[in-house]
Amino acid sequence: MATDTAVDFRVERKPKLSEGVVSAIRAQVVSGVYAPGQKLPTETRMGELFGVSRTVVREAIATLAADGLVEARQGAGVFVKNHPTIAFGSISADVGNKVSHALNIIEVRMGLEIESAGLAALRRNAAQEAQIQEAFFEFDRLLERGEATGKSDFAFHREIAAATNNSYYVEVLDALGMRAIPCDVASPWGTDSTLSRDYQEGLQREHLAILKAISAGDPEAARAAMRAHLAASQERYRSLLSGQQAKWLSSILKRKT
Template sequence: MSEPVVQDPRPERRPKLAERLVAELRSQVVSGRLVAGQKLPTESRLTETFGVSRTVVREAIAALAADGLVEPRQGAGVFVVEQPTSAFSAISAELGNKISHALNVLEVRMGVEIESAGLAAQRRNSAQEARIYEAYTDFDRLLASRQATGKSDFAIHRAIAAATNNPFYVEVLDALGSRTIPCDVASPWGTESVLTVEYQVGLQREHWKIIKAISAGDAQGARDAMRSHLSASQQRYRDRLAGFDPAETAPGETAG
């Protein structure tokens, strides 16, 4: 944690104002801060709250409506839809509680997060890097107090996705939600045997390799570290599906 932060000299891509507003409102819908049937703030209030123009607000609302997250009603306002119809929301709703589905989730994550780690190494700014470290530290805090670490584990991966400065990487993880970290005690797949201290310490070692590569601006190293991290997780679930006992994994040989 004390290693110096190496900044990438290349300028980061700055998302358009409308993209930022879309990402924020989408996050509020996915997290439940904006619930189904709730009316969005007025156009005037959104312009004031986010410091953007009415044109930006209208562009953002149009994008959310196209994704099936909100519905403009003439003369009444814009409302969060009762059952979002976006493809990402549908993915989240259809996933079941089987180990085979956990493997499906991990396969999607392999396709998304390996590249997101590389892009984070190239594009992250100091604030985004700090958020990655904060999530990593929070994992340590929860582990020390013997609390479930799934939320902080997810926060690490989400912060890395955010550091790509491409909001769609974050959108995919938000859509997967709690299924992103299936080994957590709160997950349908979680079992006490895979949540030993040794197991979680091993996870942190894997997380640290990813974060160190991102801090060094080592895009390929970050991709390799993320691939190793997720591949280990895949193997653990394949073993469980085949009937092996995860408790037999030696301390430090993590897989999730």
């Protein structure tokens, strides 16, 4: 007789303290509690408000700055950026750490970035092409040094969006921020497999195909290369889900033996 209850295959991690601070401040910015250009409370005051240390506050501010919502001005404090991405802030407000969220983000990126790659191939100027290449080689430099490549990965995709010469592509990608890049050590979806050198070298081969198509001015090849890159990312995360299921099954079998 089958008596097993419903199985949840998710492998949860305990949220970091800074993530709660990020979510709270982001919600306040998006809702208008803190307006563009307004200064946030001091680190000490935010620590008191959220019941966390200044180190946790700094980590949260760094995340918000990477997502384009705030900027730190030396000697002056932290200010809400006067930037259109604030209007899209809710897109990344509650991304969480589930693999399903990573898959959802990649799906959104496919709708955005396949066309941006094609437009970049048609519209990029020499300076924009150079910036895409610089981001590509920065990824390679960081990989060789064993450092986190997430920011350079995001920069590569962002420079392609900028090369469309349509600012809305950049704004929506900025709204997703670093959550769009799953291979960085700071990502909630980072795992040993996604951070391996082989994995990241594979990303670079996919990036190279996109770069070559854009440099050649071939919009269809650029779209195809971006589609292949993001589809491969989808498959990698589906494999991660399968791995979670296998891990659960293995643990059940061990308990029964």
